Amino acid sequence: MSKFEDRLWRDLVRRHGADLAQMTGPSARRAQRARPRLLAGTSVALAVAVAAMVLVLSAASSPPAFAVSRNADGTYTVTLQKLTAVHGANARLAALGIRARLVVVTQGCTVKTLPPAAVRAMALAQNMVGKEAPQVATARLDPAKIPPGKWQVIPAYRVGGKVHVDKAHLIQGTTPACISTIVAPPCQVRPQTVLRNGHLTRLSFAEARKRAEAALATFRAAVSRRHTTSTGSGNSGNSGNSGNSGNSGTTTSTGTQVPAPAATWVVGCYVHVPPGHPPGAGNSGNSGNSGTSGNS
Amino acid sequence: MLGDSARADTAAPGRPSGSALAEFEEIYRGNVDVVMAYFARRCGEPQVVADLTSETFVRAAGAFGSFDPRKGSPRAWLFGIAAHVFAAHCAQTANGRDAVARLAQRRPLDVDETEELAARIDAERDGRDLIARCARLPEIERAAVELVDLAGLTPKEAATALGVSRVVLRKRLSRARARLRKEHQGDE
Numbered sequence: 001m002s003k004f005e006d007r008l009w010r011d012l013v014r015r016h017g018a019d020l021a022q023m024t025g026p027s028a029r030r031a032q033r034a035r036p037r038l039l040a041g042t043s044v045a046l047a048v049a050v051a052a053m054v055l056v057l058s059a060a061s062s063p064p065a066f067a068v069s070r071n072a073d074g075t076y077t078v079t080l081q082k083l084t085a086v087h088g089a090n091a092r093l094a095a096l097g098i099r100a101r102l103v104v105v106t107q108g109c110t111v112k113t114l115p116p117a118a119v120r121a122m123a124l125a126q127n128m129v130g131k132e133a134p135q136v137a138t139a140r141l142d143p144a145k146i147p148p149g150k151w152q153v154i155p156a157y158r159v160g161g162k163v164h165v166d167k168a169h170l171i172q173g174t175t176p177a178c179i180s181t182i183v184a185p186p187c188q189v190r191p192q193t194v195l196r197n198g199h200l201t202r203l204s205f206a207e208a209r210k211r212a213e214a215a216l217a218t219f220r221a222a223v224s225r226r227h228t229t230s231t232g233s234g235n236s237g238n239s240g241n242s243g244n245s246g247n248s249g250t251t252t253s254t255g256t257q258v259p260a261p262a263a264t265w266v267v268g269c270y271v272h273v274p275p276g277h278p279p280g281a282g283n284s285g286n287s288g289n290s291g292t293s294g295n296s
Numbered sequence: 297m298l299g300d301s302a303r304a305d306t307a308a309p310g311r312p313s314g315s316a317l318a319e320f321e322e323i324y325r326g327n328v329d330v331v332m333a334y335f336a337r338r339c340g341e342p343q344v345v346a347d348l349t350s351e352t353f354v355r356a357a358g359a360f361g362s363f364d365p366r367k368g369s370p371r372a373w374l375f376g377i378a379a380h381v382f383a384a385h386c387a388q389t390a391n392g393r394d395a396v397a398r399l400a401q402r403r404p405l406d407v408d409e410t411e412e413l414a415a416r417i418d419a420e421r422d423g424r425d426l427i428a429r430c431a432r433l434p435e436i437e438r439a440a441v442e443l444v445d446l447a448g449l450t451p452k453e454a455a456t457a458l459g460v461s462r463v464v465l466r467k468r469l470s471r472a473r474a475r476l477r478k479e480h481q482g483d484e
Binding site: 005 | 315316317318319320321324325328329332346349350352353357358359360361363364365403405409412413
């Protein structure tokens, strides 16, 4: 794969990864359509016997890189061997109608940040590298405990070639495309009120922009620092990135769009191009996040 | 001509195929080379080749939900999209507008990528010569020669990509090859 091809693939994942990950592939759709005809020829007794067995759902005929199994108490256990199997496991969870998804932890992802406890767990896993790190990561989830309108997000990451999953978190709305250990600045400047000389003062646009850019600089420095310290381990490789992890800060950001500012400038994960202005040189379109990623 | 790897345009049996993303990735990796070569035979500018290739896959990713493998191979489907993208590019260029740059949100290439694509364009020199020789052929014959003899599609796949029946494609291909052969002999 050439550099251009790799970069194009990352762009595609950033734009369409989340949608594709939620979608069933053409081959799987074909298999689903064929299944009723297959079942029609078998006896009902066989179907009942199969249904009574412990339900272990995994990738069909290949070595299973993931499994979603139902336990006797109604909970499910998700087992993951490879980070790239996240999408397969998610497709299986979707097919089962479970509002839970595995989400890859990506450095520099601007969508959602892991809570401090999860970051500590990652650090712990990092320290265990070369000792007795588990070969297979498992997570247990109870669909009955996921409130309506909420999703359970299970962070998945790789440290030293081993896959890990962290404690699941409930989130409101849709599942993020990726999650990060580093807090990202807001993608867009929002009206901000600060306490100045004892009075609540609304920041001017220029001041808000200046603050946002300072936050972005801090964020980039943090990402870069984290990337340097964890070279060769953690999530620095992009092998697990073939799915919807990428650096898809755009996924969430597009959902919370506010009117574009009057000029072209960089804030957070976006380069804003106001209507009527052609995408300029440098960071064009919404690819501005590539500078902040550190995961490529 | 295509190597073995370039024929990996169909999902390998036994591979986990639950997620559309995994399937799309397989199609992308198996076909990005030939799609890029398709544009490299038409354009001499690395940035344009990059834009058109990007636009093809962006459109393909957006339409992957409606892709039906029973109607044709992924490669034939991609070449159908690529042909539309190129036609749109030509039409817009003729109008003085660069639609692809707008649609694909043009991403400037860095030096390494430019060199890679320039090398790819250079490697397609023979293909471009052949296309130039086909200039006098009707459009469909030119496309048939390119898809089958240069891009390595089977006649069935090429017929799907061009939206004609297999019989028509075979006839056109045979006629085009005969004409090219005659011209070549005439040159000698």
